[in-house]
Amino acid sequence: MRRSSGHAFALVWPPVLFGAVFLLVWETAVKVFDFQPYFLPAPSAIWEAFRTNTSLIWEATKVSGLNAFIGLLVGTAIGVAMAFLLARFRLVEDLLSPLAVGLNAIPIFVLVAVFNNMYPVTSEVPRRLMVTLVVYFIVLINVARGLREVGNVYLDLMRSYAASDVTILRKVRVPHAVPYLFTALKIAAPASVITAFVSEYFGGLQNGLGSRIVSNIALSNNAEAWAYVLGACLLGLAFFLAAVALERVATPGGVGARERDGA
C-alpha cells in the first residue's frame, strides 16, 4: 500500500528539474542580454540579497505571517460556525446566500481602504479583518456543502435506525464535512498569506513583507524586493504545507490516507 521511496522520487524530480532549468535560463538570460538590475536581477543577485537581509526579511515575515495566521484562525472559526447555522436553518441560507454571492462579487480588497479608515494608522486590525473575510467565505462555502451534501442513502439509513437530527449531524454530517474543511483550509491558508501581503499595499505600518516589496521597488532595490518576494513565497508554502500536514493527522484512514497511499 505504501508508496515506495522510488515512487516518491519519481514524483519529485520533474518539478525540481524544471525549477533548476528555469533558474539557469533566467541567470543566463540576465548575463547574455545584459539586463539592468532595475529591469530584472539575476537569481544569484536575489539569493545574495536574501542572505544579507535574512534577519530583516524574517522580521517582516513574522508580521505578515501573524496577520495571516490570526485572520486564518478567526475566519475559519466564524466560517465553520456559520456553516452549521446554514445547514440547520433553511431560512438563514435563503437570507445569506444572496448576501454571500453579492459580497463575493465586490472586488473585496477595496474594503481594506475602508477598514484602514476605521482604525489608527499603526493598527494591524484592518489587515487581519481583510484576511478573516477572505478565509471566512472559502471555509463557509466548503463546510456548508460538506454538511448538506450527504447522500440520500445515508439519510435513509439513519432514519431506519430511528436517529434524531442531532444524531445525524454528529454521526454523519460532521464527519462528512471534515474533508471539505481541509479542502477549504488548503485553499484558505495560502490565500490568507496573499491577502495579508496585498492588504499592506493600502497603507498602514510599513513593517510586513508586502510593504517591504513595495518600498524596495520604490528605492530601485530590485534584488532586495525580489528577496522579499522569495520570503513571501516561502511563507505561503509553509502555510499550505501546514494545512496538508493537519489534514493527514486529522483524517486517519480517510481521504488524506487514501491520497497518501496512492489508492
Place this chain on the structure above:
Amino acid sequence: MSAPEGTNAVEVRGLSKVFNAGRPGAVEALVGIDLVIRPGEFVSLIGPSGCGKSTQLRLIANLTEPTTGEVLVNGKPARAARLDQDYGMAFQQAGLFEWRSVTKNVELPLELKGWDRAKRRARALEMLELVKLSEFADHFPWQLSGGMQQRVAIARALAAHPPLLLMDEPFGALDEMTREHMQTELLRICAETSTTVVFVTHSIPEAVFLSTRVVVMSPRPGRITDVIDVALGPERTVDTRETEAFFARVTEVREALRGIQPADVEPDIEQVVEER
C-alpha cells in the same frame, strides 16, 4: 424483540401512495395494496420501473408515509417498528461510511441503540464472521470490492438481529457472477439467522432463486397483479439454477410480467423531489 407467535412479519392493508397529491404533477405510485408476509418468508417484489416496488418497501420501512391504508410491521404500526429498529435495511448502494472502518460500520446501528463498546465490538465481529469478512475487520470501505462492501452492508443491517430485512435491489450494481454468489450467501445468512426478507429486484432469476413468494407489480397506477408461490425448497445451491422446477418458475414469473409496460415516470424520483 421478536413478536408473539402468530404475528405477521408485515401486514399491508388498503395501502395507497400519491406523490404531489392535489397538484398538477400528481402521480399514483401505489393503489389498493394488500399483502401479508409471514415470519420466515422471503418475498420478492418484481416489476418494471415505476411500478412502485421501491415505494412499497419504503412504506414498510416508514421512510415515507402512506396516503391511505396502514402498514403493520411485527404487529406494530410501521413508525413504531422503525423507532424500535425492528428491521434492517440494505440498498443498491452499500452506503458504508468511508471514515469508519468495516467493524465500526457494522457497529453503527448498535452504537445508536446505546450498546457498550465491548458488546458491540463482539457482535460486529460475529456478524463479519457470518458474511465471511473477518480478516477485513480493520479495513476501510474503499479498500473493499463492491461485493464485499455489500456484504458489510448486510452484516450491518442484521447486526441488531432484527426479525425483518428490507432490501432494495442490493445486488443491482454487481456483476452476474458476484451476484449469484451473493444470492447463495444471502440465503445461507437468512437461514442461519431466521430472518424474514422483503426484496426488491428487477431480475426474474434472482427473484425465483431467492424467494418463497414473488409479488408481481405493474405501473400506472402501481399495483399488485400476481403473487406466485416459488418454494424451490430450503436447500438451494448452484445446481438449483439448472433444474426444471427453476426454469418452470422463471417462465411463470415472465408470463406474469408479459404485457406490463414500464411507466414513463419513475415515482421514486418524484418522491425524492417531494421529500428533500
